[in-house]
Amino acid sequence: MPPQPEDIRDAITVNSWDRSRWVLPALAWVCFAVLVIASGWELALFVKRRKARKGPDRRKAMEAVRARWVSGVPAEFADPKACLSFYDHSYQNLKEYIGYYLDTPTMGLTADEMREEMQRLGAGPDLTQKVAKVLEACETLRYTRDGVSSNMGAAHAVAQDMREILNTKR
Secondary structure: OOOOOOOHHHHHHHHHHHHHOOHHHHHHHHHHHHHHHHHHHHHHHHHHHHHOOOOOOHHHHHHHHHHHHHHOOOOOOOOHHHHHHHHHHHHHHHHHHHHHHHOOOOOOOOHHHHHHHHHHOOOOHHHHHHHHHHHHHHHHHHHOOOOOOOOHHHHHHHHHHHHHHHOOOO
C-alpha cells in the first residue's frame, strides 16, 4: 500500500480480496446443492403423486375383466344353474367394465340409471343401448324363477352383445 493513498477504499479492496476470494465460489456451491436437493425432492413428490393416482391402469383392468368374462362363459346354456351363473357373472363384469370405460363408479346402478349416466358422460348411443339391453336382460332373467331354463336364445343374445361391448375401444 502506498504511504499516502488517494482513496482509502481502493487500498482496502485490493488488500482484502485475497482473504475473501473463497466466498463467491462457496456461495455458488451452496446454491447448487440447494438446487439439486430441491429438484430431487420435487421429483420424489411427482413420482409419489403419480403412483398414488386412482387404482389400477384402466386398460389393464378392462383387459382383465374381458378375460374373466370369457373364462366364465359356459359351453352350453342348457343347464339352468350354469345360465344363472352366467347372467350373474355377465351382470357384474359388464358393470365393472363400463365403470373402467367411463372412469366412474357404476356398481350400484340399475340398467336405467346406467343408461342415463352413459348418456350424461357422452358414451356412444349404440354402446349405451347395448349396455342397457344386456343389463335389463340380465336383471330380468336373474330375478325370474322360470325364465332361465326356458330362454336359451336370450343367453346366446346376451353373450353376443357382451362380446361386442367388451371389444369396444374408447
